[in-house]
Amino acid sequence: MNLTVLGSTGRTGRLVVAEGLRRGHRITAFTRRPDALPAAPAPTRVVTGDGRDRAAVGAAVIGADAVIAVIGGTGRRGPHHTAAVAGVLAACMSENGVRRLAITSAYPIVAVRPRLAMALLRWLLADAYADVARMERIVSAADLDWTIVRLNRLTDGPPRGRPRISRDLLDRPSPITRADAAGVLLNTVEDGALGRTAINIAGS
Structure with a gap:
């Protein structure tokens, strides 16, 4: 497949690029750095x-079979541009006939347990999570074959394998390694069975 990866120089994006190449895909890395x-x-x-930048994003997605966007930043300090990037990306994909999109989001924006931890996170990261929630609304309204991949507590280290994937809320929102998250993102665009849905991901 021809895959375009946005956020390709982030800690998770770099792993998506490396694993995608290992699987034999042709990877276009889109980055500011x-x-x-x-x-x-x-x-x-x-x-x-x-x-x-619409021209730059258009140049990155042209000819792609699918796009993986690792742009769901949740830092406390702004600026927060996740929703703006999603809007530009959706428009550029539509213009260039690219339909398959997997985009990262943050599981805590929908989580209810553990209650105290989720309440604290939503207070600390209110602006960032509001931006991510707007991104989800933009993506879900787009005429694309999208999957929103909500990640929970990313950690470094080698893959552990068998991450848990659910359309429902997680009963045990355990951490997931970035390596396993990269694998989920690639599996999502390769398979296509989870189109037009949001999935919640946790470690095994």
């Missing part, structure tokens, strides 16, 4: 730009 891409494994193509 091309110097942050590792020398090996090197993506098939690099497009430099900001996710709010």
